[in-house]
Amino acid sequence: PVGKKLFDRTTCMTTGLFQEYSSSCHIDGRLVVIPAPELHLAYLCVHLSLQHHLASLNWLYDIRQFAAVSPSFDWNLFVRLARMCRIERAVWLSIHAARTNLDAPIPPVVEQELRPLGRNWVATNWFASQLDAGNIIARVHHYRQRCLPGKVSRMFSEVLLIDRSGDRWRCIAWWLAPDPMFFRTSYRVRGTWRIALCYLLHPLMILAMTTAVCMLTIKYALERSRHTGIRRWQWKN
Numbered sequence: 137p138v139g140k141k142l143f144d145r146t147t148c149m150t151t152g153l154f155q156e157y158s159s160s161c162h163i164d165g166r167l168v169v170i171p172a173p174e175l176h177l178a179y180l181c182v183h184l185s186l187q188h189h190l191a192s193l194n195w196l197y198d199i200r201q202f203a204a205v206s207p208s209f210d211w212n213l214f215v216r217l218a219r220m221c222r223i224e225r226a227v228w229l230s231i232h233a234a235r236t237n238l239d240a241p242i243p244p245v246v247e248q249e250l251r252p253l254g255r256n257w258v259a260t261n262w263f264a265s266q267l268d269a270g271n272i273i274a275r276v277h278h279y280r281q282r283c284l285p286g287k288v289s290r291m292f293s294e295v296l297l298i299d300r301s302g303d304r305w306r307c308i309a310w311w312l313a314p315d316p317m318f319f320r321t322s323y324r325v326r327g328t329w330r331i332a333l334c335y336l337l338h339p340l341m342i343l344a345m346t347t348a349v350c351m352l353t354i355k356y357a358l359e360r361s362r363h364t365g366i367r368r369w370q371w372k373n
Contacts, residue, residue, distance in 0.1 A: 146303040149221040181230035189277035200240035265356040
């Protein structure tokens with residue numbers, strides 16, 4: 137149900153899970169299936185981190201309100217679902233943004249349990265830039281796929297949200313040496329000779345992608361260093 141090429145290869149967030157943790161009710165004579173609140177919030181968090189890269193105040197406010205108006209919310213089940221589905225990083229990033237920027241009433245222990253361990257220097261700088269309140273409001277990380285830097289940024293952000301280090305490296309390897317289906321789905325290429333041409337040009341594309349990732353990482357690192365020791369402005373309520 138996530139629908140992202142790299143992230144979907146490593147998670148266990150299946151449609152069967154939605155059927156297991158759901159209930160049904162009748163609205164205007166129609167049967168409506170409603171996911172459990174804990175699964176619903178987990179999906180909101182994944183969507184905000186994975187699809188919008190936190191660059192959406194509307195989704196961030198939805199997460200805040202979801203936590204505020206659900207007194208019977210089972211936070212232990214929420215954490216278990218995140219771990220079971222291997223979406224801890226994506227969930228943590230969203231709830232951390234909601235707590236930091238909008239004072240969402242999320243128990244600190246929940247964030248602590250989901251906080252990723254052993255984050256590398258690259259992930260730390262990318263997450264810090266995405267979590268910045270000014271960047272969220274300005275939608276800086278709402279990457280556009282019609283340009284190469286935008287497409288690379290979306291795919292690399294997707295890789296950074298994968299929970300397990302081994303899975304991340306396998307996805308990067310698949311990105312560097314893709315199968316023909318990658319070109320069909322990512323670039324809408326059809327025909328044997330066109331796919332062969334893509335393989336010939338792919339090394340140049342990898343060089344361009346690597347350069348774009350390095351330049352963005354340096355940019356985010358400089359941005360983070362400027363905020364060091366300074367009280368950062370935050371948008372609340």
